[in-house]
Amino acid sequence: MTAANHTDLQISNTGRLKHAFATALAIDVARISDDLAYNSIAEWDSTAHMLLIAELENCFNLMLDTDDIIDMSSVQMAKTILSKHGVVFEHITTDHAGSD
């Protein structure tokens, strides 16, 4: 894979992630940032969280385990968790891993 292709793939996955969040939470994609957190907006409640999981699983063709679902408390955490399943994003940080 070339560097350009690699970058394209990363951007594509970030775009797919944002689209999945926007679809599941029924919000504009412009509101999706790494800092967006579970229960920080009315649209990301427990019901929407299950829709989000289904959307992410479908989008990236994987099945998350229960611990992943519980830990997915922000967009940043979603990237961290999905990266464990082989999904590549740019600017991955793992500072939040294992946090409450």
Added chain:
Amino acid sequence: MGSTAASDIDTPVSLITGASRGIGAAVALRLAASGHHLLLTARNELGLTVIAEQCRQAGAASATVLPCDLTDQAAVLQVFNQIKQQHQRLDHLINAAGMMQDSMLGMTRLADLQALFSLNVAASYQCCQLAARLMSRQKSGNIVNLASKVGESGAIGQSAYAASKAAVSGLTKALAKELGALGIRVNAVAPGFIETDLTAHYSALKKQQLCQQISLGRTGQADEVAALVQFLCSNDAKYISGQIIAIDGGFSL
């Protein structure tokens, strides 16, 4: 592994646990007659294979055999992964797998109690959990659990079984509330005395005594329970959720 066919959007996809015998097998045959894509799971692969062939002959769009020990969490996850890959959706989950324990309180080993809860409750719970994830994306779905008359009113010598089935009833009501927002219905059927392998060890005298407590004066058949499940899987039941529906010939009166 049984043969499969690609899903189409109008053909319901249904997973039935405990499908190799008894009520589970009867439900499989009923839903086959309704033309569903069937996913049949149980430990007994040979039994499943036989039922799958009967389902194909009865009109199932497809019948896939998924041998699995439902108390093995990783194996259950693999089953749902296969469903996701094969059909990308799930419309109906029928949690028919279960076991019975006939013993008085003082003669029930805690290990037996745990085994009972592991299959009757925890396995059903995990299946609901994974099914809900598949169903939530389509914002529709139907879960039918197998509760029991014993779980609703108790029975001498069946405290462990009654506790596990009461748990199934509680699970059903809670999930109906929780998953309703996602368009998923959750109900349970509560059979009385049904002629299956689970009750085959009952003596003729005991059956006779039980029948005296049943309004209709007879035991029930697996297909009669399956008919109720088939109804709950139909559009005619689309406004029914959170119900524990007795099917016991009046045993619970």
